[in-house]
Amino acid sequence: xxxxxLVLQDGRVFEGVRFGAETDAAGELxxxxxxxGFIEIMTDPACAGQIVMQTxxxxxxxxxxxxxxxxxxxxxxxxxxxxxxxxxxxRTDCDLDSYxxxxxxxxxxxxxxxxxxxxxxxxxxMNALICDEVPADLxxxxxxxxxxxxxxxxxxxxxxxxAGGEEKFRVTLVDYGAKRxxxxxxxxxxxxxxxxxxxxxxxxxxxxxxxxxVLSAGPGDPMENAGRIAEVKKLLGSVPVFGMGLGHQLAAxxxxxxxxxxxxxxxxxxxxxxxxxxERTYITSxxxxxxxxxxxxxxxxxxxxxxxxxxxxxxxxxxxxAFTVQFDPALCTGTRDANILFxxxxxxxxxxxx
Numbered sequence: 001x002x003x004x005x006l007v008l009q010d011g012r013v014f015e016g017v018r019f020g021a022e023t024d025a026a027g028e029l030x031x032x033x034x035x036x037g038f039i040e041i042m043t044d045p046a047c048a049g050q051i052v053m054q055t056x057x058x059x060x061x062x063x064x065x066x067x068x069x070x071x072x073x074x075x076x077x078x079x080x081x082x083x084x085x086x087x088x089x090x091r092t093d094c095d096l097d098s099y100x101x102x103x104x105x106x107x108x109x110x111x112x113x114x115x116x117x118x119x120x121x122x123x124x125x126m127n128a129l130i131c132d133e134v135p136a137d138l139x140x141x142x143x144x145x146x147x148x149x150x151x152x153x154x155x156x157x158x159x160x161x162x163a164g165g166e167e168k169f170r171v172t173l174v175d176y177g178a179k180r181x182x183x184x185x186x187x188x189x190x191x192x193x194x195x196x197x198x199x200x201x202x203x204x205x206x207x208x209x210x211x212x213x214v215l216s217a218g219p220g221d222p223m224e225n226a227g228r229i230a231e232v233k234k235l236l237g238s239v240p241v242f243g244m245g246l247g248h249q250l251a252a253x254x255x256x257x258x259x260x261x262x263x264x265x266x267x268x269x270x271x272x273x274x275x276x277x278x279e280r281t282y283i284t285s286x287x288x289x290x291x292x293x294x295x296x297x298x299x300x301x302x303x304x305x306x307x308x309x310x311x312x313x314x315x316x317x318x319x320x321x322a323f324t325v326q327f328d329p330a331l332c333t334g335t336r337d338a339n340i341l342f343x344x345x346x347x348x349x350x351x352x353x354x
Contacts, residue, residue, distance in 0.1 A: 004108050005134050006051075006079060006116075009127040009141045013134055014116065019083050020100025020107035026144040027051035027076030029128035030289070031117045033268030038096075042078065043069040045153035045177030046245065046287045048219035049146030051077035051128050052267075055117050060096035063087030070179040073103040074153050074219070077130045079116070083109040106130045124263040125289060149220040150228070150246070153177040154198040161193040169349050172196055172210040176228070176246045177218030185330035186214065189342050199227065202234035210239060211349040217245025217328055222259050222290055229253045236320045240348040242341070243324030249292055251324045252315055256298035262311070265289035266326075272307035273314075273327055281307060284327035291326065321348055 004018035008029070028050045032041055035056045042052070052075050059080040064087075078100060087095050100107050108130050120126070129141045154175045161183050163169075168190030173183065176198045186193045196205065198218070205213060213235055222229075233254035235241055243251045249259050266286040273282045282304075292312040294302050304314030304325060314325040329341045 002132070004106075005131050006108055006111060007129040007131060007134055007138065007141055008119070009138065010123070011138060012119070014111050016079075016108040016110040018106065018132070019097045019109055020078065021104045023104065023106050024129065024131040025051070025077045025106050026127060026129045026141050028125060028144070028146050028289075029053060029079075029116075029120065030125055030265060030267050031055050031113070031120055032287070033270060035269075037269060039065060039068045040070050040181075041287075042075060043071050043073050044179060044287055045071050045074050046217055046219045047075035048149035048153050048177065050075050050219075051079060051130065053079040053111075053113055053116055054081075055113055057081040057113070058084060060084035061087055062089035063092030064094050064096060064099040065089070065091045066093050067091070070181060071153070071177075073100075073105055074149075074177075075105060077128075078105060078107040079111055079113065079130070080107070080109050081111065081113045083107065120264050125265060146220055147224065150176050150198050150218050150225060153219060155195055156197065158194060158196045158200075161187055161195065163190045163192045164188050166190060167192050169211040169346065170194070170209075171212050171214055171349075172205050172208065173214045173216055174198060174200065174205070174247070176216050176225075176250070178216035179328070179330070181330045182214070182216060182244070182328075185339070185342055189346055200231070202231045202238070205235065206238055212240040212242065212345060214345075215241065215243035215247025215251060215324070217247060217287075219246070221261070222246060222249035222253055225250060236317065236322055240345070241317075241320070241322035241324075242345040242348075243322070244328055245288060245326065248315070248324035248326050249290060251317075251322065252292040252297070255300060255315075255317065256296075258293045258296035259290050260293050261290050266306070271327060273304050274307050276303055276305055277316075282327075284313075284329070286327045288326065
């Protein structure tokens with residue numbers, strides 16, 4: 001197999017073997033702690049602009065199953081300790097190497113992912129480059145910035161997905177990087193789901209008279225989305241709103257709060273989140289580098305907190321009949337602990353209290 005390198009922006013170099021597309025790529029290097037679900041991780045739109053590294057040592061053992069994909073592969077590169085060349089699963093469509101070649105995404109295996117994870121935990125997230133030859137000038141790595149990624153992953157035109165069974169609600173999902181599992185979860189609760197592009201005007205959304213609006217998860221720095229934040233501000237108080245991931249952050253910014261970039265973010269299916277209005281702790285799926293600053297919340301009240309670092313994981317807006325969470329209650333790679341939030345959203349759309 002062909003030799004390749006992972007070059008960090010601080011000049012450290014890790015040698016490995018290439019797989020996937022034979023191209024060089026720079027990106028923001030993050031580590032993901034999921035022990036399974038690599039298909040869903042690779043196809044999560046929130047990975048746009050990132051080189052994703054798996055902490056679990058063996059990846060690809062059950063191959064690529066297209067039915068499990070959350071969307072198109074948006075990540076910049078993929079780094080693993082060991083890439084399985086001969087997957088074994090009756091649902092397998094192709095192997096990991098073939099899939100990444102098809103997607104134009106480079107991969108690197110044989111890397112000491114434990115050491116890389118320690119570096120990112122100590123130094124924080126940093127840029128990296130997957131390449132054939134270590135460049136003399138690291139400018140291509142050091143100057144890389146994740147920008148404009150919501151526009152890359154949002155749908156280009158609206159689409160309607162029928163309710164599973166009898167229609168109970170009509171919901172508009174604003175696609176900042178929505179996952180297929182989010183649409184499926186809404187369909188399962190009897191929603192006809194209209195998915196609209198990220199830049200759809202609030203007036204257009206409200207003119208369709210939906211029973212509720214969902215603000216999806218997505219990639220990148222929430223502060224980049226000034227126009228989208230302005231549209232979210234018009235939605236709050238006009239219709240029941242449920243936000244998740246990037247949608248949670250945009251709603252908070254629309255309500256006057258601030259966001260901050262975390263040292264290395266939350267990327268995994270095992271993030272513990274405490275319900276501040278009850279007694280439960282949920283195990284959640286998360287994939288983000290930014291969080292809402294709890295000290296900056298002007299409207300609403302923090303409803304969930306991360307058990308590990310105390311960061312804001314949810315906000316309730318009773319006056320606006322809206323609530324948002326940082327984690328993903330529907331992602332298939334994690335538990336279904338937080339599916340109760342969809343029931344809460346249904347109650348809101350029926351006219352019940354938040």
